[in-house]
Amino acid sequence: MKVPTVLALSLVIAVPAHADTMHLKVGEPLARFAKLRPGVHRYVRYTVGADGNRKVIDIWQRAVSFGPDAPGQPDALHIVQRWDRVDGKVLIQDSWFDRSTFSPKTHIRHTVVDGKDDYAAYRFNAAQVVGMPDLANNSRKDFAMALAEPSYNFEYDMELLQTLPMETGRTFDIPFYDPGIGKPGRYNFVVAGSETIPGPDGRPIDCWLVTADYNKGKIGARFWFAKSNQVLIREEAPMDDGATLVKTLLPQEAGDTKPG
Numbered sequence: 001m002k003v004p005t006v007l008a009l010s011l012v013i014a015v016p017a018h019a020d021t022m023h024l025k026v027g028e029p030l031a032r033f034a035k036l037r038p039g040v041h042r043y044v045r046y047t048v049g050a051d052g053n054r055k056v057i058d059i060w061q062r063a064v065s066f067g068p069d070a071p072g073q074p075d076a077l078h079i080v081q082r083w084d085r086v087d088g089k090v091l092i093q094d095s096w097f098d099r100s101t102f103s104p105k106t107h108i109r110h111t112v113v114d115g116k117d118d119y120a121a122y123r124f125n126a127a128q129v130v131g132m133p134d135l136a137n138n139s140r141k142d143f144a145m146a147l148a149e150p151s152y153n154f155e156y157d158m159e160l161l162q163t164l165p166m167e168t169g170r171t172f173d174i175p176f177y178d179p180g181i182g183k184p185g186r187y188n189f190v191v192a193g194s195e196t197i198p199g200p201d202g203r204p205i206d207c208w209l210v211t212a213d214y215n216k217g218k219i220g221a222r223f224w225f226a227k228s229n230q231v232l233i234r235e236e237a238p239m240d241d242g243a244t245l246v247k248t249l250l251p252q253e254a255g256d257t258k259p260g
Contacts, residue, residue, distance in 0.1 A: 026150035
C-alpha cells in the first residue's frame with residue numbers, strides 16, 4: 001500500500017545505478033561525528049488517518065550533551081529522551097556512549113504510569129547486553145542478550161545517522177539492538193535522494209531522504225535529514241490500519257540550548 005502523502009514535497013533525485021554500501025562496525029570513528037552538537041530537539045508525534053484525521057500522540061524531546069558519566073572519567077556522550085503522552089504516561093530514556101565512536105555504554109528506560117515508576121536498565125559490552133544489578137528497582141537486572149557482534153543502541157538511530165556521510169544512493173548497513181526488546185541484527189538505511197520540505201518555521205530546508213525497511217522487504221520509514229547539519233526534520237511511517245505515523249521537528253523554546 002502506498003504511504004499517504006501528508007506533506008507537499010519536491011521531486012526526489014533518482015538513485016544512481018552504482019550505489020555503494022557502508023558496513024558500520026561499532027568502535028570505528030564516525031565520519032561526521034562533529035555534526036552531533038549539544039542541545040535540545042523537540043518533536044511532535046501524531047497520526048494521519050486515511051481520511052486525513054490527525055491525532056496527537058505525544059511530545060518527544062531529545063537532549064544531547066557531553067560530560068563524564070562517573071567522577072574522574074573522561075567526557076562521554078549523553079543523550080536523554082522524554083516522551084510526554086497525551087494520555088498522561090511519561091517515558092524517559094537516559095543513555096551514555098563513547099564520545100567519539102557512539103559505542104553504547106548504558107541505557108536506562110524509566111516509565112511513569114498512573115504515578116508508578118518502572119526502571120529497566122542495561123549495560124552494553126562487545127559480547128552481550130545485560131541488566132544492571134547495581135541500579136535500585138531495576139526490573140530487568142537479570143536480563144542477558146548475547147550479541148553476534150557489538151551493536152549500536154537502536155533507540156538512537158536518529159543521532160547515529162546524523163553522524164554518517166550521506167550521499168545519494170549510499171546504503172548504511174548498521175548493527176543495532178534495542179535493549180530489552182527483540183533481537184539484535186543488521187539493518188539497511190538507504191539514502192534515496194534529496195527533497196526540499198518546510199522546516200519548523202515554514203521556510204524550505206534541503207534534505208537527504210533516507211528510507212528503511214527493517215528487514216521486512218518494504219519501506220517501513222522515511223526520514224528527512226537537513227543537509228546543513230543532518231538533524232532529523234521529519235519522519236513518516238505507514239501503520240497497519242492505513243494511517244501514517246508522523247514525527248516532525250518543533251521550533252526551539254525559550255531557555256533551550258541551541259544545538260549546532
